[in-house]
Every structure is written in C-alpha cells, then in structure tokens.
Amino acid sequence: MDKDKRIYVAGHSGLLGTALVRMLRERGYTSLLTRTSAELDLRRQADVEAFFERERPQVVFLAAARVGGIWANMHNPALFFYDNLMIQTNVIHAAWRFGAERLLFVSSSCSYPRLCPQPMREEYILTGPPEPTNEAYAIAKISGMKMIEAYHRQYGVRFFSVIFPNLFGPGDNFDPRDSHVIAALVRRFREAAEGDLPDVEIWGTGRARREFLYVDDAADACLFFAERLSGGEAVNAGAGTDLSIDELARRIAAISGYGGRLVFDPSKPDGMPQKLLDISAMAQFGWKPRVGLDEGLRRTCEWYARNRASAGETA
Numbered sequence: 001m002d003k004d005k006r007i008y009v010a011g012h013s014g015l016l017g018t019a020l021v022r023m024l025r026e027r028g029y030t031s032l033l034t035r036t037s038a039e040l041d042l043r044r045q046a047d048v049e050a051f052f053e054r055e056r057p058q059v060v061f062l063a064a065a066r067v068g069g070i071w072a073n074m075h076n077p078a079l080f081f082y083d084n085l086m087i088q089t090n091v092i093h094a095a096w097r098f099g100a101e102r103l104l105f106v107s108s109s110c111s112y113p114r115l116c117p118q119p120m121r122e123e124y125i126l127t128g129p130p131e132p133t134n135e136a137y138a139i140a141k142i143s144g145m146k147m148i149e150a151y152h153r154q155y156g157v158r159f160f161s162v163i164f165p166n167l168f169g170p171g172d173n174f175d176p177r178d179s180h181v182i183a184a185l186v187r188r189f190r191e192a193a194e195g196d197l198p199d200v201e202i203w204g205t206g207r208a209r210r211e212f213l214y215v216d217d218a219a220d221a222c223l224f225f226a227e228r229l230s231g232g233e234a235v236n237a238g239a240g241t242d243l244s245i246d247e248l249a250r251r252i253a254a255i256s257g258y259g260g261r262l263v264f265d266p267s268k269p270d271g272m273p274q275k276l277l278d279i280s281a282m283a284q285f286g287w288k289p290r291v292g293l294d295e296g297l298r299r300t301c302e303w304y305a306r307n308r309a310s311a312g313e314t315a
Contacts, residue, residue: 001029001059001227005101008033008057010042010091011064016106018171019219020061027223033057043086045093052094060095060103061222062088062144068178070133070203070271077136084140092147092159102158104226105148107234109165109211109275110134111141119278122163122234131272145234152232160229162221165238165277169215169296170303182212182297185249186304189256199261200253203268206246211238211276214296217289224287238277239289245270251294255301 001007007024011017012034024032033055040051042064066076066083073080088105095103112120113128125145130138145161152159168182176187185202192200221237229235249262282288291299 003028004031005029005058006031006033006056007059007061008055009061009063010087011062014063014065014067015167015169015172015215016218016222017061017063019169019215020063020222023216023219023223042090043083045086045090048090049094049097052098052100056098057095058101059226060091060100061106061226062091062103063106063222064091065106067137067180068173069180069184070269072178073134073137074269080134081136081140084137085143088140088144089147092144092151095159096151096155096157100157102226103148103160104222104229105144105159105161106222107141107145107161107163108137109163109236109238109277110138110272111145111163112272112275114272116272118274119240119276120236121278122236122281125234133269133271148234149232156231158229158231160225160231161234162225163234163236163277164218164221165211165213165275167213167215167218169300170307171215172300174304181210181245181248182252182300183304185252186256186297186301189253189258190301190304190308192260193256193258197260199263200258201263201265202245202249203265204245204270205266206244206249206262206264208245208270208272209242209274209276210245210248211240211242212248212293212296213237213239213289214291214293214299217291220290221287225285228285235281235285236277236279237282237287238279239293240277240279241293242274242276243293252297252301255297
C-alpha cells in the first residue's frame with residue numbers, strides 16, 4: 001500500500017487496533033484515521049455514512065467489535081449479537097458506498113463449528129452449529145464474512161476476511177469478568193502470588209485446547225494480507241499449534257512466580273473442545289508469526305505488572 005493512503009482503523013483503541021496503529025506509524029504510513037466510540041458510534045448507520053462521506057478512507061481495517069471471554073458471552077448474548085452485527089454491517093456498507101479500495105474484516109476462530117474437524121480449514125465454516133457459549137458472537141462473525149463475500153461477488157470490491165485464533169498481549173482487557181483466558185489468568189496469578197494464596201480456581205476441566213497468537217503478529221498479518229488478498233477470501237492466520245488450558249495455566253503461573261495449587265472447576269463450561277486453525281493457505285501466501293507463546297506470555301505478564309492501575313478497564 002502507498003504510504004499516503006488514507007487508512008481508517010476501526011477499533012483503534014482495542015487490543016488489535018492499538019497494535020495496528022502503532023505498526024502503521026512505525027512503517028511510515030502518514031494518513032491514519034481513528035475515532036473513539038464517543039466520537040463515532042459505529043452502531044449508528046447515519047453517523048458511519050457521514051464519516052465515510054466526509055473522510056473517504058481508501059483502506060479500512062475493521063477491528064472494531066464487542067469481544068470477551070466465556071462469562072461475558074454467556075451473560076450478554078444480545079449485546080454481542082446486536083453490537084457486532086451493527087458495527088460490521090454499517091462499516092462494510094459505507095466502505096463500499098463511498099469507494100474504499102480495500103477492507104480487511106477481522107474474524108475469529110469462534111466462527112467454526114463446535115465439533116469441527118481439527119485443524120480447522122476455511123471451508124469448514126457453516127458445516128455445523130457453533131459453540132453454544134459464544135453462539136451470538138460466532139453467528140455475527142460468520143455474517144460479517146458472508147457479507148464480505150456477497151459484496152465482492154456483486155460489486156467486485158477488494159474486501160476480505162482474516163480469521164484469527166485467541167489474541168493476547170500488552171494492552172489487553174484484564175477485567176475479571178470480560179477478559180479472555182490469558183488476560184484473566186495473568187491477573188489471577190499475579191494477585192495470587194502477591195497475596196500468597198494457596199490455590200487458584202480456573203473454569204472448566206483444563207482439557208480444552210486453544211491456539212494463541214501474539215497481538216503484534218496479528219497486526220503484521222493484517223498488513224501482510226491487506227497487500228495480497230484480491231477480494232472475497234477468508235484466510236486463517238494463526239500459530240499452527242495449540243495447548244491445553246491446564247498447560248497454559250501452568251506456564252502463566254510459572255512466569256508470574258506463583259507456586260500454589262491449580263484447582264479446575266468442571267462445573268463451569270470449557271467452551272469448544274479444541275480450536276486449532278489449519279494454516280496451509282496462510283503458509284502458501286508466505287506469512288508466519290514471529291513471537292512464540294512463551295515469549296508473548298512473558299511480555300504480557302511484564303506489561304500487566306507495570307500497568308495494573310488501568311489494565312482492568314475495558315478498551
């Protein structure tokens with residue numbers, strides 16, 4: 001992409017959006033558009049279209065979304081459904097209407113069926129029902145990818161989707177109710193180590209398997225694929241390996257200096273049994289992540305230790 005392209009990062013203050021803005025600036029892009037949710041409510045169609053008509057972004061990274069872990073998804077399904085559908089529908093439609101040259105929609109491995117064959121290939125989308133604990137979020141993300149396909153098919157626009165596994169890293173949301181698993185465990189083990197607590201309770205059996213991608217790698221993947229996809233595609237971008245929640249928790253406990261017991265609560269849901277992306281298409285394009293899980297966990301724990309006063313706030 002030319003360095004002077006007008007680039008709009010929707011969701012610039014979230015985990016991925018923050019990394020995207022930083023990386024774009026580091027790479028010399030000079031015309032970045034950002035708006036806080038107070039300045040522009042992406043759920044309001046008229047406001048979104050007025051923004052696009054006025055600013056005419058040429059490239060759009062659609063990273064804005066309502067996200068959260070199992071607790072947040074289970075207790076707020078209407079919000080996850082409505083907010084995500086409205087945000088993505090308004091932005092995608094306005095991008096087409098006002099002539100954006102390309103748009104990258106950030107999607108999630110939650111879109112795959114609950115009992116999906118592993119690793120999960122892009123063509124497995126819509127081959128079975130999603131995981132019930134995050135059904136509303138999953139259906140919204142599937143709708144976004146299908147909207148991208150439809151607009152490319154009908155209008156020929158260069159819009160496409162990238163499907164990520166669980167993202168993590170500095171700047172994540174560490175709120176105990178709304179956070180994803182890594183941020184939740186980082187906070188829990190830090191507090192347990194400082195309070196000399198004898199044990200830490202963790203939701204589920206610990207047997208569920210998850211794939212994780214460091215946020216800087218996800219931002220790099222967005223820039224890489226924005227240059228190379230031609231339109232209509234949905235491409236997995238992940239680490240290509242997974243591990244159990246039990247093993248993940250033990251790694252974070254060790255980094256946090258916590259030596260107590262891990263107590264798993266099987267009465268709480270595990271979510272999908274396994275989520276591992278098939279990355280063969282990604283590999284053919286030539287992209288791969290650079291930050292390993294252990295290094296990413298170390299950076300995240302160190303960041304949280306330095307920024308605890310604000311890290312619990314929702315981005």
